[in-house]
Amino acid sequence: FLFSVPTVAKRLTIVSTHTSTQCCGPNRDIFLRELISNANDALEKLRLTALTDKSIWDGTEPLNISIKAVKDEDGKNARLVISDTGIGMSAEELSTNLGTLAKSGTSDFLAQAESSDSTGTGNLIGAFGLGFYSSFLVADRVYVASIPPKTARNPNPVQNVFSSNADDSAFEIFPDPRGNTLGSHGTEITLYLKEDSLEYLENDKVTALVNKHSSYSTAFPIYLFTQTTEEVPDEEAIAEAAAKAAAAAASSSAEAAKSTPSEEKDSDEAIVEEEKPETEEKKEPEPPKTKTIVVDDWAQLNALPPLWQRDPKNATDEDYELFYTAFWKDYTKPLSWTHFSGDSESGTSFKAIIYLPGKFDDEYWKQPLAYKSEDVKLMVKRVFITSDLGEDVLPKWASWVKAVIDAEDLPLNVSRETLQSTRFLRQLKSIITKRILQLFNRIAEDDEEKFKKILEVYGSIFKLGAVEDFKNRDKLINLARFSTNQRNYTSLDQYLENKKQGQKQIFYLSEMGKSTEDLAQSVFVEKLHARGYEVLLLNEPLDEILVQNLRQYKNIPFQDVAKAGLKFGDEDVEKEEKEEKEEQTERYAPLLKYLKEHSKDVVRDVVISNRLVASPCAVVADSHGYTGNIQRMMSAQTK
Numbered sequence: 001f002l003f004s005v006p007t008v009a010k011r012l013t014i015v016s017t018h019t020s021t022q023c024c025g026p027n028r029d030i031f032l033r034e035l036i037s038n039a040n041d042a043l044e045k046l047r048l049t050a051l052t053d054k055s056i057w058d059g060t061e062p063l064n065i066s067i068k069a070v071k072d073e074d075g076k077n078a079r080l081v082i083s084d085t086g087i088g089m090s091a092e093e094l095s096t097n098l099g100t101l102a103k104s105g106t107s108d109f110l111a112q113a114e115s116s117d118s119t120g121t122g123n124l125i126g127a128f129g130l131g132f133y134s135s136f137l138v139a140d141r142v143y144v145a146s147i148p149p150k151t152a153r154n155p156n157p158v159q160n161v162f163s164s165n166a167d168d169s170a171f172e173i174f175p176d177p178r179g180n181t182l183g184s185h186g187t188e189i190t191l192y193l194k195e196d197s198l199e200y201l202e203n204d205k206v207t208a209l210v211n212k213h214s215s216y217s218t219a220f221p222i223y224l225f226t227q228t229t230e231e232v233p234d235e236e237a238i239a240e241a242a243a244k245a246a247a248a249a250a251s252s253s254a255e256a257a258k259s260t261p262s263e264e265k266d267s268d269e270a271i272v273e274e275e276k277p278e279t280e281e282k283k284e285p286e287p288p289k290t291k292t293i294v295v296d297d298w299a300q301l302n303a304l305p306p307l308w309q310r311d312p313k314n315a316t317d318e319d320y321e322l323f324y325t326a327f328w329k330d331y332t333k334p335l336s337w338t339h340f341s342g343d344s345e346s347g348t349s350f351k352a353i354i355y356l357p358g359k360f361d362d363e364y365w366k367q368p369l370a371y372k373s374e375d376v377k378l379m380v381k382r383v384f385i386t387s388d389l390g391e392d393v394l395p396k397w398a399s400w401v402k403a404v405i406d407a408e409d410l411p412l413n414v415s416r417e418t419l420q421s422t423r424f425l426r427q428l429k430s431i432i433t434k435r436i437l438q439l440f441n442r443i444a445e446d447d448e449e450k451f452k453k454i455l456e457v458y459g460s461i462f463k464l465g466a467v468e469d470f471k472n473r474d475k476l477i478n479l480a481r482f483s484t485n486q487r488n489y490t491s492l493d494q495y496l497e498n499k500k501q502g503q504k505q506i507f508y509l510s511e512m513g514k515s516t517e518d519l520a521q522s523v524f525v526e527k528l529h530a531r532g533y534e535v536l537l538l539n540e541p542l543d544e545i546l547v548q549n550l551r552q553y554k555n556i557p558f559q560d561v562a563k564a565g566l567k568f569g570d571e572d573v574e575k576e577e578k579e580e581k582e583e584q585t586e587r588y589a590p591l592l593k594y595l596k597e598h599s600k601d602v603v604r605d606v607v608i609s610n611r612l613v614a615s616p617c618a619v620v621a622d623s624h625g626y627t628g629n630i631q632r633m634m635s636a637q638t639k
Ligand code: ADP
Pocket: 034, 038, 039, 042, 084, 086, 087, 088, 089, 097, 098, 101, 102, 105, 130, 131, 132, 133, 187
């Protein structure tokens, strides 16, 4: 049957040619990663289906991926063949998966690619992936032969071929004329390479690509077809030599029989003596008769253990970054990571890598406490088990973390439900949380520049965590940094170290969305600043919530400088000010009376203040009243 693929393939060709001007190599390279990831998925699907239906796969046939470069004897028809022993596809599946999914899967990408300039397209290909259709970046014709496993519903599966080319807008599906060549299940993708893509015939090129992009994305072995030369016994030559030797032996014994032994013996002996060395040499075993032959071989490309299983000493930053990208499909570099092994209290030993992503998923800040990620991957003995670890495996403030955890001694066939009741999983929460906090602390202590970058992404996380995670509150507050009228990046501990003698409050001014410069200029900060006090300038959404939740830090209460209740703690000055204030209150009594009368509907009181230096007056919130910030929020709601 014949289906139509409207223009997708054509448009892809355009993409590939217009990126080919400068950086096509690395861009086209992605086809291999995509096809290997599809093969991995197919193998994984087979393994998972077989958990409930052993008849599909009994665990003995190997699950693997193989890559082979071939061409005809005349050098034509160069092709790269990528096969897997995975779940395969029926004719219908070939049609829907490869014919229609590609349409929707690539349309977003193409829309993106078209709206950006040509230099941006290169990254877009890598970032979004073209899936199966990336084949056409390097091939002008693609055949996909595939056979699904035998099941009750499909007792006699047939090997079919899906065929499509880059310029045409149609594909065909037909029974494979070769019959069943793939065994009981699997898929074989044959790429007829374009003239400009013949480099992919070279094993070195393929090896490098697999190492770079795919060595971490699959636990299944990837084999590359190689041909090596080998010296083997040359049976023909040996047989020939043996025949000659036999003939020679026959003739010499015949001669010996003819000669007269007694006469010639003496003289012969003398000659034999002399000739001995030569005779000895002749008797030595002949050099082995060998010939050079070409042997077909399959070399495993991803023979290294997965990164988390390796000794961190033998892994480079690049290894960690490449693994991160391949494993989580996140193309923003991680900010940091920690790689460790341990034994949980329940006795399960495990290896893990925890990453701090370089940015958050867009969804995260929309609902940080309800955000659910699937980025903590649990493996058992290197086999992926689940990334759905249930609600409580992470504290809510840390639900963005990306981690891989490989447990040694959990049963491989552990189901998600039984897993959730294992003690190990319950212990994971504290293991992960502890390590994340350690990692942040280490950076805060050792690497100021790096910590500033961390603060850009995670600054609000520390504040959120301090509000939400009572158990780790102190550790999280210690990581939070604030701007003040005196400096940036102040921790609360640093603030306390810097407090003035007698100061009994942590001063802050909070107005969401205002710049710290504006806050510093506020009339409320003036007086404190002039007298050398440090004031926290809070302008982030979580700041006010944090301060109101904490109320105090190390037994020192927070004091909103825009609210009544401010104490300088500087006794003499305070006394002096009190007297001055009383004197002024008396002197300005008529003015106060006048102002009170005329503004009684808007303010509760009018008083003389010693807080102001340069400004003539200020409207402040009552100490038990709402802050300006919250009032603004409330009036916005009632509008
Ligand atoms: P994605 O992998 O994102 O789903 P692709 O375009 O890469 O998109 O693949 C489309 C679909 O084709 C896959 O979802 C899968 O159903 C099917 N497919 C692709 N390659 C294979 C394969 N090697 N074995 C079985 N199914 C495959």
